[in-house]
Amino acid sequence: MGIVNRTPDSFYDKGATFTDTLALARADEVVAQGAAIVDIGGVKAGPGDAVDAAEEIDRVVPVIAAVHERHPEVTVSVDTWRAEVAERAIAAGAGLVNDTWAGVDPELVEVAGHHGVGYVCSHTGGAVPRTRPHRVHYDDVVADVIAETTRLAERAVDCGVPEDRVLLDPTHDFGKNTFHGLELLRRIDEVVATGWPVLMALSNKDFIGETCARPVGGRVAGTLAATAWAAAHGVAAFRVHEVGETVDVIRMTAAIAGTVGPLDTIRGLA
Incomplete structure (x- = not known):
């Protein structure tokens, strides 16, 4: 899942794809690099300037x-927590x-x-949307994640979402600190064992920055390490900024596991 931000204030790209032209160029790029999903969002996840539904619609639709017209072979995802935005996006x-705020809008x-x-739980x-975590506590963060996301998954199916198009996202950094993020990765087998496909949005997040003491621009290596771990433990999809590098990590992990073969082998065979 390649990220395309239609925001002027993204924590990572700082508005580099805010204009329609730049956003479309970014979409072309991530598809060429191997993204099967293009995730388009119009509101920064963290605190920032207010963006009402009408402006969000104007940004993303x-x-x-x-x-969708240029790349009918890929799935286009809308990153929103608002029903009216999703209606227009669909x-x-x-x-x-991609409901990153866990059903805060029940519609x-x-x-x-x-x-x-499809629907991401x-x-x-x-x-509260667009707020940072403060002194958050869970008796067991993994159990809490499983309970909340599977409940949303069951409701999604009840509402008509095809069962094979429901994804669970543990949602690193949202309502969590760095210790929670690491615990979720350490025990990701338990989330995968629910049977629902798992999506992880790890890319350049604060829990990686705090773990490695790296600023936003220095988190790629930590992101890829976390991605390799998660891929090896059965995570099905990754929402990422660095698509090409992530595709290589997933392929290499799968090749080590023996589920795919190398793409180009000549060494020692001739």
């Missing part, structure tokens, strides 16, 4: 329509609703179900 060609999953598109521990 034209880009979704254009990407009409423009979005096939997946969002109903919109996904009504249209029969996230975990935030009840956090």
